[in-house]
Amino acid sequence: MTFALQAHGITKKFPGVLANDQVNFDLARGEIHGLLGENGAGKTTLMNILYGLYQPDAGEILLDSHATQITSPHDAIQQGIGMVHQHFMLVPPLTVIENIILGQESLRGATKFLGRLAVLDRARAAARIRELSHQYGLEVDPDARVQDLPVGAQQRVEIVKALYRDAKILILDEPTAVLTPQEADDLFKIMRGMIEQGRSLIFITHKLREMFAVTDRVSVMRGGKMVGTTTPQHATSEMLAEMMVGRKVILQIEKSPAHPNATVLQVENLQVEDERHAQMVDDVSFFVRAGEILGIAGVQGNGQRELVEALTGLRPVGAGKIFVLAHDVTHKKPRQVIEYGVAHVPEDRHKHGLVLTFPVADNLVLCTYYQSPFARGIEIDAAQVAREASKLVGEFDIRTPSTRTNVGSLSGGNQQKVIVARELDRPVKLLIVNQPTRGLDVGSIEFIHRRIVEARDRGTAVLLVSAELDEILSLADRIAVMYKGRLLETLDAKIATREQLGLLMAGVKEGAHV
Amino acid sequence: MSNVALKNSPNDARSAFAKTLDALSNPLLAILLAFVLGAVIIAITSGNISTVPVAYIGLIEGAFFKTRGLSESLVATIPYVLASLAVALGFKAGLFNIGVEGQFYIGSLTAAAVGAAFHDLPALIHLPLVLIAAALGGAVWGAIPGILKAKTGAHEVINTIMMNYIAYRLTEFLVSNVLRDKASSAVQTIRISPNAELWNMATVPARLTDPLNAIFIALLLAITTFFFARWLVLRTRVAARFQTAAQKRAFTTALTFMVALAAFFFLPLLTQTVWPWTDPYDRLHIGLFLAPAAAVSVAWLLNKTTIGFELRTVGANPSAAQYAGINIGKNIVLAMALSGALAGLAGAIEVLGVSICRCLPLFFSAGYGFDSIAIALLARADAIGILPSSFLFGALRNGADLMELRSGVSKHVISLIQALVLLFVAAPAIVRYLTRQKTKADAVADVPLTRGWGR
Numbered sequence: 001m002t003f004a005l006q007a008h009g010i011t012k013k014f015p016g017v018l019a020n021d022q023v024n025f026d027l028a029r030g031e032i033h034g035l036l037g038e039n040g041a042g043k044t045t046l047m048n049i050l051y052g053l054y055q056p057d058a059g060e061i062l063l064d065s066h067a068t069q070i071t072s073p074h075d076a077i078q079q080g081i082g083m084v085h086q087h088f089m090l091v092p093p094l095t096v097i098e099n100i101i102l103g104q105e106s107l108r109g110a111t112k113f114l115g116r117l118a119v120l121d122r123a124r125a126a127a128r129i130r131e132l133s134h135q136y137g138l139e140v141d142p143d144a145r146v147q148d149l150p151v152g153a154q155q156r157v158e159i160v161k162a163l164y165r166d167a168k169i170l171i172l173d174e175p176t177a178v179l180t181p182q183e184a185d186d187l188f189k190i191m192r193g194m195i196e197q198g199r200s201l202i203f204i205t206h207k208l209r210e211m212f213a214v215t216d217r218v219s220v221m222r223g224g225k226m227v228g229t230t231t232p233q234h235a236t237s238e239m240l241a242e243m244m245v246g247r248k249v250i251l252q253i254e255k256s257p258a259h260p261n262a263t264v265l266q267v268e269n270l271q272v273e274d275e276r277h278a279q280m281v282d283d284v285s286f287f288v289r290a291g292e293i294l295g296i297a298g299v300q301g302n303g304q305r306e307l308v309e310a311l312t313g314l315r316p317v318g319a320g321k322i323f324v325l326a327h328d329v330t331h332k333k334p335r336q337v338i339e340y341g342v343a344h345v346p347e348d349r350h351k352h353g354l355v356l357t358f359p360v361a362d363n364l365v366l367c368t369y370y371q372s373p374f375a376r377g378i379e380i381d382a383a384q385v386a387r388e389a390s391k392l393v394g395e396f397d398i399r400t401p402s403t404r405t406n407v408g409s410l411s412g413g414n415q416q417k418v419i420v421a422r423e424l425d426r427p428v429k430l431l432i433v434n435q436p437t438r439g440l441d442v443g444s445i446e447f448i449h450r451r452i453v454e455a456r457d458r459g460t461a462v463l464l465v466s467a468e469l470d471e472i473l474s475l476a477d478r479i480a481v482m483y484k485g486r487l488l489e490t491l492d493a494k495i496a497t498r499e500q501l502g503l504l505m506a507g508v509k510e511g512a513h514v
Numbered sequence: 515m516s517n518v519a520l521k522n523s524p525n526d527a528r529s530a531f532a533k534t535l536d537a538l539s540n541p542l543l544a545i546l547l548a549f550v551l552g553a554v555i556i557a558i559t560s561g562n563i564s565t566v567p568v569a570y571i572g573l574i575e576g577a578f579f580k581t582r583g584l585s586e587s588l589v590a591t592i593p594y595v596l597a598s599l600a601v602a603l604g605f606k607a608g609l610f611n612i613g614v615e616g617q618f619y620i621g622s623l624t625a626a627a628v629g630a631a632f633h634d635l636p637a638l639i640h641l642p643l644v645l646i647a648a649a650l651g652g653a654v655w656g657a658i659p660g661i662l663k664a665k666t667g668a669h670e671v672i673n674t675i676m677m678n679y680i681a682y683r684l685t686e687f688l689v690s691n692v693l694r695d696k697a698s699s700a701v702q703t704i705r706i707s708p709n710a711e712l713w714n715m716a717t718v719p720a721r722l723t724d725p726l727n728a729i730f731i732a733l734l735l736a737i738t739t740f741f742f743a744r745w746l747v748l749r750t751r752v753a754a755r756f757q758t759a760a761q762k763r764a765f766t767t768a769l770t771f772m773v774a775l776a777a778f779f780f781l782p783l784l785t786q787t788v789w790p791w792t793d794p795y796d797r798l799h800i801g802l803f804l805a806p807a808a809a810v811s812v813a814w815l816l817n818k819t820t821i822g823f824e825l826r827t828v829g830a831n832p833s834a835a836q837y838a839g840i841n842i843g844k845n846i847v848l849a850m851a852l853s854g855a856l857a858g859l860a861g862a863i864e865v866l867g868v869s870i871c872r873c874l875p876l877f878f879s880a881g882y883g884f885d886s887i888a889i890a891l892l893a894r895a896d897a898i899g900i901l902p903s904s905f906l907f908g909a910l911r912n913g914a915d916l917m918e919l920r921s922g923v924s925k926h927v928i929s930l931i932q933a934l935v936l937l938f939v940a941a942p943a944i945v946r947y948l949t950r951q952k953t954k955a956d957a958v959a960d961v962p963l964t965r966g967w968g969r
Binding site (some may be wrong): 312313314333334335336337338344346351352353354355356357358362366367370371375378379380382 | 587823837841
């Protein structure tokens, strides 16, 4: 095996954290090497070291068996390493060509004649971009503005950008997070094509299924250490999950059939606009009954966030009606909606779900601080809050040094547990969960999934919004697919297939049967 | 499942102490560094190292040890405390109230007007009335930018600055026209009623001979005792000594009445015999008790009440506040109004307790409002921490004159030292670097003191 890249004994310390501890990693020429690990396992740190964003405290990096130092991302690109970040590094108002040549321009540093040179580059760049797109099946229109492109196409621009810089080694950081299953399959084909051209790929994901679909080898990191490397042929999902978490994990949640009761949430012809007055939710009607989980699948950005925000009173409703247990909550304020018995696990836990600079205890009473027994008159009873916090920390297995620890210093999984604990502790009639496990480790996902099913079994109506098809398939009793602001179809989870849902998520309505 | 008893674990108690020490180490180091750097600057500008001890000894003597030095330092500290509380309260709600100076002016103006409006009201009524009026004046002045922000999103920094100018000019206009004392050659307002004054410390024994005044003081002490006793039986170990809520109530009531009665009957007599303040030129006034009371009240409001919880949540994360059903607009207006009220009180103190003429003169320039921003930052917007921070600034302000007299070093060096303190507080990384402190692992920013433009 010849190695495109080898990293030996990489150690990187951050204050109080050993992010990488004697990590060995190698990438054979022409292979797709999957890198698996929970959040905080040190994957990103390792990749940032390989991409020159950080310098390791110890260890060496070999490119083509020659020891080297990667001092900056610029240097990494020079040495043939490219990276497609999870959050795209594109300038939305610029065209595809402009985005792709942007780094090259600054490389030349010909600021004095920039105008004229840019024109020259543009023509040559366009030709080269077309050539690259054709060669790898990466369809992009070089003259389109990035802001007008769908997410999948933006990702292709990122990949072309790396290829344009002639990256021999390409790091793909969670590239499938924003894609439909079909788009992900297309990406895998493209990745295969790149391998055939002699390039080497590092593929980071937390979806075990994808590891088996595309990689040649898989390495697993945990707690800053490299746990091991294996091949998909020799591994099973359970094995990889166990390597990741360090203990046995139940991947498939066990749940009994739903016993739906009376309708709790009734939505009629709902229309919602976003900040720029684009119609994000378009004539949506559905219902959720007590004791069932309605899953709303769909690629991110198809109106799910606006839908949930409208339901919880956070966003004005354009038209239509929302009823919670026969109460019209259409234009009610968030607090009134909460008091009708609606709990909400928001999509963005840092923005909406938590006050990071507040202690765990205060975050646990964020929605109930003004009610008895936590408040008497205007005074907050700190002892009651502390008692409640200790209770929930125990019940929900929130790992925190104390209930007075700032929630911002907890891990993502524990932060999400704080939100789930808070929202489930109230007598809720309707639980709305939006992307409840995004970015969480397998152990926390398992825990939160179980809690959601338990809430259902207690007779709570659950609306689950998720871009993770696996999550929808394992939790939901009925599945609706949202595409461009509309609910395309509502399927019985027992008969829905991944392929069928994938097509619906891409907006293809044919071939779907109720 | 790890169901550990988290509350009252020894680990928690230790970390509370460690946290306090941690919180104090940076400001203290910042102050020390500022004085060291100040010394260097004094040495360079005067071209003589021996000027440094002369200057600093003069500063310390002026601030504490010369005749009435300590008193004057405290006189400057009192408005600082209130004005800094105004800034800190804004910070906690995510608002940068630069309009404290303007609200201070409006408070002074209102106090001067209401203080001079009545002549026969007893202090029992008149003094609280003037203070409430000044607080209301400041509150209105603060609430206007608050409403503008809540309704239109207009940034409070711009609008409070503009409100400052309106306040200056309005004050000038009213002082030189409507409220002007025509009998005086100086352009100033009519002298306020003695009953509206914040009593000078030296006059307390004489004033207490009036039974109405004695009732006033007894009432104030009773209110203080009530809250103290309540805190005692609810929040401290004393609570364990009582079985029922009725017992706690009985204890609180009894203590309150005993203190009130004792104060009414014995305090006048006591102050006749033992009273440390006898110097009639000493300007120290009973605001000395008002300032810490205000600090404790603000700390209580922010940390122990639902109102404070909402204000702090809006300040720390408006999106989460909205999610939790907290009305952001209402809290912005409330925070600005409360902030303005505190600033207004600070302004009232200047007229009611400090000014020689017991009135509001034209061209009265305070500057308290701007210094208070630095003080609030030094205290990291902590209401109790503002007490020592204000005292530091008050002492520096007061000691500067003697420093200049003794060493010839311009008293503006004090502004420089204050600025350095602020710089080091605002940039803890510099202090850490200079003192080779290790960066703390969980260096999660504690208070977002201000947010950027827009919302």
